[in-house]
Each structure stands twice: as structure tokens, then as C-alpha cells.
Amino acid sequence: MGNKIKKLFKIEYPIVQAGMVWNSGWRLASAASNSGILGLIGAGSMYPEVLREHIQKCKKATSKPFGVNVPMLYPDIEKIMDVIVEEGVKIVFTSAGNPKTWTRWLQDKGITVVHVVSSVKFAVKAQEAGVDAIVAEGFEAGGHNGRNETTTLTLIPMVKEKIRVPLIAAGGIATGRAMLACMVLGANGVQIGSRFVASEESSAHEAFKKAVVGAKEGDTELTLKELAPVRLLKNKFYNNIQDLYKRCASVDELKELLGRARAKKGMFEGDLDEGELEIGQIAGLIHYIKPVQIIVEEIIAEFEEAKSRVGDM
Known part of the structure; x- marks a missing residue:
């Protein structure tokens, strides 16, 4: 049958680079996609025409699938969605809003829609809205987060119990071991954010990257x-x-x-x-700023090694 996330996004590895504000420009997204995972441009920190520029540059930098993450609480949401459609983006991750608002509209235009949630309640609502997949993000995650403080370890199996669509785990994942753990708990893939902040291609300021690896x-x-x-x-x-x-x-x-x-x-x-x-x-486990390609290679190598050790157990 194969991995559902790899099949859904047509990628080599079931990993998504999170679309983080001020960190996830076209350089990070294209580098992530070129490394065999799904790269996301973070639209939350972009005006519509700035997003258009990033999408166009990303298309020139990679021939592989990439998407755009759209926090729906931001202004100019209608213009942002129009830019996404006009530029032919095929994958959109929505967050911070009601998935019913845009899911069907995007899907009618041939776009795969994934919604980010932090609770079982909103995972069920996202499924009812017809999304193609769900990201369940635990309390450990950076940036804006859920109020319930549900950790990834408990959130993933609880969400898995209630939904049928493919599930992507997020929050506290930066290694192959964590990736394997989340997939054992029921996730079909993982979304990784903080690890890619401390990458050479991240648009974050160098001082912030150094603060992350020093945390x-x-x-x-x-x-x-x-x-x-x-x-x-x-x-x-x-x-x-x-x-x-x-x-x-x-x-x-x-x-x-x-x-x-x-x-x-x-x-x-x-x-x-x-x-x-x-x-x-x-961040306490991130010690070096590295190219995205190297980060992905290390995660996959550690994933395979951990899977082998678990098999021996």
C-alpha cells in the first residue's frame, strides 16, 4: 500500500518542513523539497505580492512538490488565496481558523488541503470539513500553540483513534528517533519546524539561529x-x-x-x-546550523537505525 503521506504529496520521505513565519522563505522551502521532503513557504509573514515572489522563486529553484502554509487569522487572506491559485500551488496547509472556510474552495481548484490542529476536537472538525490530511501539533511545538497543553506523545494516538484521513505529527520532533516514535504512535508522517530554523537556508536572522542552537x-x-x-x-x-x-x-x-x-x-x-x-x-537538542540536505540525511539515517534497533528488541 505504501506510506500515505509520501503518496499524497509525491515525496521521497514522509516529512514536512513546517511553514514558519519569518523562517520559511523560498530558499528553505526549495531546499527542503530538493532533499526529498515537502517544503512549505510560510505565508504568515508575507504580503500577497511578497508571497507571489517567493512562490515564483521557489518554482525556479525546485521541480519537486512544495506548498504554502497559511495562518487564516492574518489579514489579506482572500488576496493570499488568490495568489496561491494564480501561481499554481498544489498544496496548502491552513491553520489558526475554521477549515470549512477555505477547504472546499481550494480543493475545487485542484489543491490538496491539510489543516493544523492542537486537539482531538479540532481534528474531528477538520476531517468533517473534508481536508486531505491533518497535522496534530503537540504542546512542545514552537510558535503559536494550543491552550490545552496536550503533548505530542498523548495527542497523536488520541487523534489517530478519531480520524480516518492521513495524520502528520508535529511538536518536539527534530530527530529520526522522534520521527519513528510518532509513526509507531499512529502518525503517517511528521512535520518538523525548529530543526529547520537552524538551517543555512532558513530566512531567520543569524543571531536567532545561534540563540536556538545555544538553547x-x-x-x-x-x-x-x-x-x-x-x-x-x-x-x-x-x-x-x-x-x-x-x-x-x-x-x-x-x-x-x-x-x-x-x-x-x-x-x-x-x-x-x-x-x-x-x-x-x-531547541535544547539542536546544536548545529547545517544545510537542509544534511539535516534530512541525518534524520533519515537515524530513523532507519532506530527502526532496526526496535526490530532487534
């Missing part, structure tokens, strides 16, 4: 649940958030501190003090 266990925390839960690397901005919490700050005060373009300031411009540094807990 240790406990250096990230999920915060700002009153606005949109986000996992951050601890820095001055994070400490300022905690100071507000100690004073029982209002939602408006939190919004005022967050302001605008805080994520761009941190991840793209490299302000490690005042920027929003979104990264997963697995």
Missing part, C-alpha cells in the same frame, strides 16, 4: 494565552511579559506590550532582547 532544556515557555498562546525563547521581552503577569495585567496591557512586528524584530531582524523568539522545546 537548553527549560529555556522556552508557552505564554500569552490570553491573546494567542505562543512558545518563546526566554529573553528580556519574555521577562517583561512575566512582570505584567505578576501585576495581574489586563489583556489590553498585554496587547500594548506585544505591539506590532514583535516576531519580525526577533526572528528576522535579530533583536534578541526585545524580539519575540518563537521556537520549540526541542
